[in-house]
Amino acid sequence: MCLAVPTKITDLLPDNMARVAIDGVTKDISLALIEGAAVGDYVIVHVGFALSRLDPVEAEKTLALMAEAGLLA
Structure with missing residues (x-):
């Protein structure tokens, strides 16, 4: 089973890289694999690659559900 996690871009880095954060972890x-990403965007990340951008409202809902399930602090 694979898990793709919504994370928020905090910094854009050289060479088409970005720094993301979730639950205090960067x-x-x-x-x-995506175009036009910006600081503040939520992206779905799997094995070190952003697969797609995610609507901020949907990202917040998913993160809230993960927190409710005890998967986040």
Whole structure:
């Protein structure tokens, strides 16, 4: 089973990379598979790659459900 997690872009980095954050954890990911990502966008991340941008309202709902299930602090 695979898990793709919604995360928020906090910084754009060189070489089509970005820094994302979720629940206080940051990670550098590749933006090679999507275009036009910006700081503040939510993206679905799987194995270090942003797969798509996500509507902010949907991202917040998903993160709230994950927190309710005890998956986030």
